[in-house]
Amino acid sequence: KVFYEFALVIGSYKEHRNIKRNKYNIHRNCILLQLIFSYFNLEPHSTCSWDSVTIFNGGSPGSPIIGQYCGNTSPGTIQSGSNKLAVVFLADHSVSLGGFTASWSADSSGELTMTK
Numbered sequence: 001k002v003f004y005e006f007a008l009v010i011g012s013y014k015e016h017r018n019i020k021r022n023k024y025n026i027h028r029n030c031i032l033l034q035l036i037f038s039y040f041n042l043e044p045h046s047t048c049s050w051d052s053v054t055i056f057n058g059g060s061p062g063s064p065i066i067g068q069y070c071g072n073t074s075p076g077t078i079q080s081g082s083n084k085l086a087v088v089f090l091a092d093h094s095v096s097l098g099g100f101t102a103s104w105s106a107d108s109s110g111e112l113t114m115t116k
Contacts, residue, residue: 033080034105035087041098042091044071051091053100059084072097 035055043051048070055078056063063086069075078085085104 031083032107033083033085034107035075035078035080035085035102036104037074037076037078037100037102039098039101040069040074041072042070042100043095043097050094051097052089054088054090056086056088057081058086060086061088 040053042053045051048068050070052068052070053075054061054068055066055075057066057080058064063084066078066080066085067075087102089100
């Protein structure tokens, strides 16, 4: 039974559209995210059924799962495959350990331009 649930969506997206002389231009800044865990200590379980952090590659818990983590083995650095990550933390009421600390950063090193 879940006692505590926390969900967070991090992400960024920029788009600029111009319509010029029958041309449709889309200029996108390609933004990828890094989620960096500097501390991780949750209740251990072989299937992470009690306390866990689940990371999704997208803006909702319906997005593809990158991984589900528990115990004291840190996920380390997670790289997104899109411009959003969803992080869901679940905890039951029985054992409370140290929790986790994570930071995130965005990298917009690429650009995509489409012309029709």
